[in-house]
Amino acid sequence: MATLLKGAEVVSALNEMIKADVAALKTDGVTPTLAILRVGEKPDDLAYERGALKRAETVGVTVRQIALPETVSQEALLEEIERINADNTIHGCLLLRPLPKQINDGRVRAALLPEKDIDGITDGSLAGVFTGTKRGFPPCTAQACMEILDYYKIDPAGKNAVVIGRSLVIGKPVAMMLLQKNATVTICHTRTTDMPSVTKRAEILIVAAGKPGVVGAEYVSAGQTVLDVGINFTDEGKMVGDADFAAVEPIVGAITPVPGGVGTVTTSVLMAHVVEAAKRALTRA
């Protein structure tokens, strides 16, 4: 029977810290403000936006919702980002992606100031994750994994950490962050030969495979800490992770549930990044 690494406890602790920071900033006359930039009306985007709005309200972060039509031109979207860059009352910008086909994702990402890039989509933020500097911010999901380890006092130093997945949103950045915390880090992916032999040796296993239930009993071993980053929906509409929870949970030492694990922490990390961006802006001012 594994320890359940519930996101709610991490969220409570994070939210208390964020609230205290928000209060301090307001004393200095600053209201931490997040711009959510959405193109079109995709149900996923709307659901994420609702979650962010609720969390923002809880911690006292102001949100400005900017909604552009699905058919928006690249020029118009870039102009909107320029306005956000230039607006000193906006501290962070969440750009909901993927963007529609007429938009060049790379050009749009390049347009956002890393200082306002609170979800780690710009090259400036990603260079920071790679080099260990702090110009931008790491992707929120990667940071959420680190917050969970931190809250549950699982120190990566000297441990074997294995990451399944090599995306820029989670796999590569979380690998760099674990390395920064002195873990020995292995990155696996679809081209890995005999993945179970690699993942079984992990003391910390980050599952970001992007496929429901692919990590079964044969991938895990006793005592492991498993963070399941996957968010998938079954045909019946049930939310499930990338690990086969029923098969994995009885074997490992600790595991995040889905829902109620990494995903819920991500939204608080987003708010923490907005607050940190506001603090940095104040320091620069």
Next chain:
Amino acid sequence: MATLLKGAEVVSALNEMIKADVAALKTDGVTPTLAILRVGEKPDDLAYERGALKRAETVGVTVRQIALPETVSQEALLEEIERINADNTIHGCLLLRPLPKQINDGRVRAALLPEKDIDGITDGSLAGVFTGTKRGFPPCTAQACMEILDYYKIDPAGKNAVVIGRSLVIGKPVAMMLLQKNATVTICHTRTTDMPSVTKRAEILIVAAGKPGVVGAEYVSAGQTVLDVGINFTDEGKMVGDADFAAVEPIVGAITPVPGGVGTVTTSVLMAHVVEAAKRALTRA
């Protein structure tokens, strides 16, 4: 008895390709030009510069040597870099480092245009290595490792690759480049617990520990490919790698010698990057 992965053969092959590219560029009226920017007169820097000059002559790359006094101010150095950035006849800039103490290394690195950063020291280049885009260039030593694997037809895809070291000059970038080539990549370092148990499982082992002879017989196993990135000098002035060659060579399948391995390839990669920078500039023009 291991196969010796001699750098000279890789260099010959690379140089032929570079010469052909230089000839083509000259037909287009472009002379690929490298600026070597040196501060002070450190023997290491002078030795590296001599090596680069010789290799440049071999392949037909023009070199402009810019030497500033050891006591140069940060302003003066930044102005020199601005001049290099603005000079369309210079395609790449090699800044010899470490810099003297009065200079802020981060600010100087940030000043160089990634397009001219042929040794991967800028955030733009490093973001490119991390994200797989091609604005700047990877560090030459990391690229040299990949060139050796490529020349000797050792395909990283699906193989376990282990990197000892996590520097921005070699460990982290070569890990990302091996990942890009579909290896399963593990990064080890001084905080790794029981490193031999990790390195023994490698099919490709990149040794960039930064200490002479630390990788002994207990770190390696039969059939491995070992690339030794270390350049160290014994008290007797003999150049040695980070692997204990006499102990390791009889066990593994293939190994680069020191000297005559990775280091010699690095200088040709530098020239290849200058030529590539000149090609990209021509495409942009």
